[in-house]
Amino acid sequence: MNFIPLILALGIAPFMVGLINRVKAIFGGRQGQPLLQPYYDIWKLLHKGAVYSRTTSWVFRAGPIVTLAGVLVATALMPLGSCPSLISFSGDLILFAYLLALGRFFTVAAALDTGSPFEGMGASREVFFSTLAEPALLLGLAAVAKKAIGTPLISLTEIHQHVTPELWAGSGLILVFVAIAFLLVYLAENSRIPVDDPNTHLELTMIHEVMVLDHSGPDFAFILYGAALKLWVLGALIVGMVVPNTGYMVIDLATSLVGMFVLAVLVGVIESVMGRLRLLRVSQLLVGATALSVLALVLEYRG
Amino acid sequence: METLLVGIAILLVGGALALLAGSRSRVSNAIGALSAVAGCAAALVPVLDVLRTGEAISYGPVAWNVPYGSFVVEVSPLSAWFALPILGLSLLAAVYGAGYTAHYADKKLLGPPWFFYNLLVVGMVLVVVARNGVLFLVSWEVMSLASYFLVTFEHEKQSVREAGRVYLIATHLGTACLLALFVLLGSKAGSLDFAAIRQAGAITGPLANGLFLLAIIGFGTKAGFMPLHVWLPEAHPAAPSHVSSVMSGVMIKTGIYGLVMTLGFLGSPPTWWGWLLIGIGVSSGVLGVLFALAQHDLKRLLAYHSVENIGIIALGLGVGLLGMSLNHPEMVVLGFGGGLLHVLNHAVFKGLLFLGAGAVIHGTHTAEIDELGGLQRKMPLTAITFLVGAVAISGLPPLNGFISEFLIYLGSYEEEIFLTAAGSVPALAVIGSLALIGGLALACFTKAFGVVFLGEPRRDHARNARPPGLLMQAPMVVLAALCLGIGLAAPWVVGQMEAVLVGVTGEAPDAIGEHLASATSPLISVVIATATVLGLCIVLVVVRKLLLSGREIGESGTWDCGYAQPTERMQYTSSSYAQPITWFFASVLRTRKTLKAPEGLFPADASLHTETPDVSMEHGYRPAFSLINWLFSKLQWIQHGRVNFYVMYIALTIVVLLVWFLGARA
Numbered sequence: 001m002n003f004i005p006l007i008l009a010l011g012i013a014p015f016m017v018g019l020i021n022r023v024k025a026i027f028g029g030r031q032g033q034p035l036l037q038p039y040y041d042i043w044k045l046l047h048k049g050a051v052y053s054r055t056t057s058w059v060f061r062a063g064p065i066v067t068l069a070g071v072l073v074a075t076a077l078m079p080l081g082s083c084p085s086l087i088s089f090s091g092d093l094i095l096f097a098y099l100l101a102l103g104r105f106f107t108v109a110a111a112l113d114t115g116s117p118f119e120g121m122g123a124s125r126e127v128f129f130s131t132l133a134e135p136a137l138l139l140g141l142a143a144v145a146k147k148a149i150g151t152p153l154i155s156l157t158e159i160h161q162h163v164t165p166e167l168w169a170g171s172g173l174i175l176v177f178v179a180i181a182f183l184l185v186y187l188a189e190n191s192r193i194p195v196d197d198p199n200t201h202l203e204l205t206m207i208h209e210v211m212v213l214d215h216s217g218p219d220f221a222f223i224l225y226g227a228a229l230k231l232w233v234l235g236a237l238i239v240g241m242v243v244p245n246t247g248y249m250v251i252d253l254a255t256s257l258v259g260m261f262v263l264a265v266l267v268g269v270i271e272s273v274m275g276r277l278r279l280l281r282v283s284q285l286l287v288g289a290t291a292l293s294v295l296a297l298v299l300e301y302r303g
Numbered sequence: 304m305e306t307l308l309v310g311i312a313i314l315l316v317g318g319a320l321a322l323l324a325g326s327r328s329r330v331s332n333a334i335g336a337l338s339a340v341a342g343c344a345a346a347l348v349p350v351l352d353v354l355r356t357g358e359a360i361s362y363g364p365v366a367w368n369v370p371y372g373s374f375v376v377e378v379s380p381l382s383a384w385f386a387l388p389i390l391g392l393s394l395l396a397a398v399y400g401a402g403y404t405a406h407y408a409d410k411k412l413l414g415p416p417w418f419f420y421n422l423l424v425v426g427m428v429l430v431v432v433a434r435n436g437v438l439f440l441v442s443w444e445v446m447s448l449a450s451y452f453l454v455t456f457e458h459e460k461q462s463v464r465e466a467g468r469v470y471l472i473a474t475h476l477g478t479a480c481l482l483a484l485f486v487l488l489g490s491k492a493g494s495l496d497f498a499a500i501r502q503a504g505a506i507t508g509p510l511a512n513g514l515f516l517l518a519i520i521g522f523g524t525k526a527g528f529m530p531l532h533v534w535l536p537e538a539h540p541a542a543p544s545h546v547s548s549v550m551s552g553v554m555i556k557t558g559i560y561g562l563v564m565t566l567g568f569l570g571s572p573p574t575w576w577g578w579l580l581i582g583i584g585v586s587s588g589v590l591g592v593l594f595a596l597a598q599h600d601l602k603r604l605l606a607y608h609s610v611e612n613i614g615i616i617a618l619g620l621g622v623g624l625l626g627m628s629l630n631h632p633e634m635v636v637l638g639f640g641g642g643l644l645h646v647l648n649h650a651v652f653k654g655l656l657f658l659g660a661g662a663v664i665h666g667t668h669t670a671e672i673d674e675l676g677g678l679q680r681k682m683p684l685t686a687i688t689f690l691v692g693a694v695a696i697s698g699l700p701p702l703n704g705f706i707s708e709f710l711i712y713l714g715s716y717e718e719e720i721f722l723t724a725a726g727s728v729p730a731l732a733v734i735g736s737l738a739l740i741g742g743l744a745l746a747c748f749t750k751a752f753g754v755v756f757l758g759e760p761r762r763d764h765a766r767n768a769r770p771p772g773l774l775m776q777a778p779m780v781v782l783a784a785l786c787l788g789i790g791l792a793a794p795w796v797v798g799q800m801e802a803v804l805v806g807v808t809g810e811a812p813d814a815i816g817e818h819l820a821s822a823t824s825p826l827i828s829v830v831i832a833t834a835t836v837l838g839l840c841i842v843l844v845v846v847r848k849l850l851l852s853g854r855e856i857g858e859s860g861t862w863d864c865g866y867a868q869p870t871e872r873m874q875y876t877s878s879s880y881a882q883p884i885t886w887f888f889a890s891v892l893r894t895r896k897t898l899k900a901p902e903g904l905f906p907a908d909a910s911l912h913t914e915t916p917d918v919s920m921e922h923g924y925r926p927a928f929s930l931i932n933w934l935f936s937k938l939q940w941i942q943h944g945r946v947n948f949y950v951m952y953i954a955l956t957i958v959v960l961l962v963w964f965l966g967a968r969a
Contacts (some may be wrong), residue, residue, distance in 0.1 A: 010379060018724075038848060046850060047850075047853065049854035049856055049857065050851060050854075050856050050857070051856070051857035051858070051859055052856070052857070052858055052859075053859060053860060053861040053862070054857075054858055054859065054860060054861075055758060055759055055860070055861050056861075057679050057680065057757070059679070059690070059757060062840075065840050065844060065847070066836075066840055068839075068843060069837075069839035069840045069843060070836055071835045072836075072839055072941055073832050073833075073835050073836050073839065076832070076835075077832070084844060087828060087831070087832050088828075089715050089824070089825040089828035089829070090713070090825050091470075091709065091712065091716065091825045091829075092825075094709055094712045094713075094829070095700060095709070095829055095833075097329045097738075098698065098699055098700055098705055099700060099832075099836070101697075101699055101741065101742070101745055102694070102699045102700060102836070104745065105694060105697060105699060105745055105749060106746075107751055108745075108749045108753070109690075109752060109753055109757065111756045112749065112753030112754070112758060112875070113753070113757040114756065114861045114862075115676075115677075115757070115759045115861055115871065115874050116861045116862065116863065116869075117869075117873045117874060118863075120874060120875025120880060121875065123749065123753070123875070123880070124875060124879065124881070124882065124883055125883060127742070127745060127746035127749060127884075128746065128883040128884050128887070130742055130745075131739065131742030131743050131745070131746055131884065132742070132834030133742075133743060134738040134739065134740040134742040135734075135735045135736075135739050135742075137738070138734055138735070138737075138738040139731065139735055139738070142716065142731070142734055145716075153765040155614040194733070213862050214861060214862050217850075217851070217854075218846075218850045218851060219442070219847070220845050222843065222847075239833070244635075268363070279883075280886075281886055290735075294731070294735075297731060301727065
């Protein structure tokens with residue numbers, strides 16, 4: 001039973017990327033690529049050879065592997081609906097955040113290994129934005145956890161299971177604040193508009209895409225799959241905060257899945273109607289997310 | 304117990320012999336290193352024994368011809384917990400030092416540095432085992448002075464002498480507070496023996512508050528609490544690298560030991576003690592890592608990181624203290640457990656990183672990050688071990704740094720802490736600042752590792768780097784293995800802390816054991832998860848190998864977006880990499896920029912230099928000291944160089960004292 005969230009994530013994650021792209025295509029008046037295009041891309045890359053820069057070392061080759069390994073285990077920590085995650089223990093939310101950070105460390109190291117100024121620029125921005133995103137994530141989790149069960153020291157599974165219609169009725173405002181904070185973290189961590197533009201690696205938007213510019217073949221397939229999984233798990237975190245659980249596992253799984261797809265459509269809409277923010281404005285956005293998390297906590301002590 | 308004293312004797316005799324070898328520097332080097340290794344190894348035996356059995360062993364008191372002094376030492380589990388990294392790291396650093404100082408043999412006398420190195424180790428060990436105030440203070444001074452002479456090893460450099468002076472003044476300002484602390488501690492019992500002080504009962508009320516503040520200032524100066532840290536970024540880079548490693552890895556921890564020890568004499572803490580420590584932890588942690596990020600001297604960067612890690616330790620101790628005053632034993636166990644485990648962890652990875660920085664300086668003769676690059680090709684083993692240290696200090700799984708931070712997180716996510724404002728506000732400060740510190744540390748160490756070891760060499764001395772010898776490499780490998788080992792054996796390591804925590808908290812062993820067991824249960828899952836990460840890495844490596852077998856693997860230059868002539872000077876430097884963050888925190892950092900902008904149609908040259916001096920030094924201490932300087936200059940008329948007047952001053956003083964003494968009698 002505990003395998004379900006992990007298997008769903010492993011299977012459907014790239015589809016989310018396809019869904020976002022389809023929404024953007026519809027907004028742009030295009031027909032768009034097939035919904036399953038991300039799968040085709042990964043499959044194609046897995047069957048290619050590789051090209052490595054002469055400047056790079058084993059660190060460059062370790063980057064995609066450590067990142068994917070970290071995200072895979074982080075995926076195993078993430079429940080869906082009221083279905084518990086494969087690995088669950090008190091404090092797993094901290095390990096979850098730090099496993100994503102481990103991946104970031106090695107992605108950044110691999111980018112610096114190429115010696116390219118473009119990739120250095122991307123790396124520099126990535127560490128800046130993620131630094132600002134981290135407190136929002138951990139404080140927001142503390143807020144919801146406290147509201148859901150009264151004690152913050154618990155697992156992601158328990159937090160998700162305690163988000164019920166009653167909780168929404170009682171303290172919806174806190175959930176809304178945290179959900180908005182998490183949505184901002186979600187957009188930043190997954191390098192989406194308004195923080196980064198996933199379609200380009202031009203100077204103005206150099207963050208994630210530019211860091212992986214030199215990877216090719218299976219390495220790049222690992223990166224694409226890892227990015228899709230990250231998009232999924234952080235999405236599942238938001239959906240877990242927002243979609244109320246009934247306690248019937250099948251219904252909860254279904255509503256959560258629908259929630260995930262709605263989130264993907266929402267991201268597609270955001271990307272279609274908004275431009276990318278100036279890089280300096282992004283920091284304000286993320287500090288705003290932290291402020292929302294703190295506000296949620298303050299509200300809790302009041303009530 | 305005797306083995307510990309034998310170890311100390313070996314250290315002292317070996318140091319003296321190294322000194323006697325005089326101008327035969329290679330002999331001094333060999334004797335010094337060998338005696339340091341042998342002495343540390345011998346002293347480690349009883350320390351490990353105490354940690355295993357959990358029972359303290361003691362020696363003395365031996366009468367001493369000093370008022371209130373006696374030679375009495377005891378290795379309690381708490382002492383052993385601090386002595387373990389002190390002796391272990393000193394041993395490894397001595398092996399490394401033998402290789403590191405060898406190339407000074409023709410230029411310098413090596414007897415004195417080894418003498419002072421051994422003296423430093425003896426001082427540190429005696430500080431953590433001393434059970435008498437006078438012995439403690441004497442050992443404290445021995446430790447401080449020995450390290451001063453080590454810091455000024457390259458005293459022909461002006462900057463080194465300057466650093467030494469700052470250190471000497473700072474450490475004695477701290478000691479002045481400690482002097483007052485011990486006098487007040489002993490005033491009730493009428494003795495400076497710790498046993499007697501403890502027997503006289505726990506100290507409470509305003510006196511306890513005063514003692515706590517004295518301890519915070521006195522011991523905090525040594526530990527490097529922000530803003531008492533100013534000597535740290537000066538002195539640690541000036542010392543030879545194996546000494547920086549010992550100073551940063553373990554010597555500053557004697558300050559933490561002293562603080563914990565003082566808490567043992569005081570009654571149950573009021574809430575504000577915990578608040579204060581957490582406040583210090585937040586300021587040291589966040590500002591420490593921010594200033595580290597703005598540096599471009601590798602050893603200065605590492606020194607600021609010690610301030611950050613001391614901040615994390617203070618956060619842990621603060622959570623523990625808060626737990627004591629709110630009466631929540633689980634918080635106590637998690638807070639103190641996390642803080643004290645971080646003491647050990649920081650010794651391991653900071654020791655490792657300073658040794659790595661030493662290898663870089665040894666190989667390239669510079670610590671300027673922006674002149675390096677691509678070193679992993681010339682010194683691959685140093686690069687791997689430095690990477691391990693960098694991941695560990697960033698607090699990332701599966702290495703040891705994550706474990707101690709995880710415990711502190713758990714302590715501040717505790718259920719009861721959130722019931723009152725007195726608990727919840729500091730707990731949120733801990734969570735928020737630990738998250739921020741984690742992100743900034745990641746930024747800082749991707750920079751340190753990436754700019755120094757990856758990419759292309761930026762200057763010739765990086766291109767022609769020499770790898771370190773075997774003596775220097777072996778200790779780094781051992782420390783890197785320990786980072787992984789402690790990370791993967793976390794539940795066991797934390798389980799070993801039971802006796803230590805009993806000593807610190809004064810709770811019943813059963814209660815501590817129970818809380819420790821509930822704390823370690825998530826650690827088992829953590830280790831399973833992180834071991835899975837390692838396993839998956841291996842699986843993915845194999846998968847990629849299989850996929851690529853038989854296919855074409857091309858080599859080319861780095862993709863340069865079509866630019867025709869990329870050079871290594873176009874790479875991101877440490878300053879440009881940190882720029883977004885230093886820009887964001889500019890109001891705190893106050894980085895100075897010296898810009899020579901390109902001018903004209905054919906600009907000949909342009910340059911940009913950034914420097915981030917310490918804010919508390921620039922805006923706090925320097926003005927304060929110049930004020931003091933000005934005040935004393937008003938007294939200069941007393942100092943005129945005429946001896947007959949000086950004799951008169953002495954005579955006058957004696958007469959005044961005599962009158963006072965007789966008056967007091969009457």
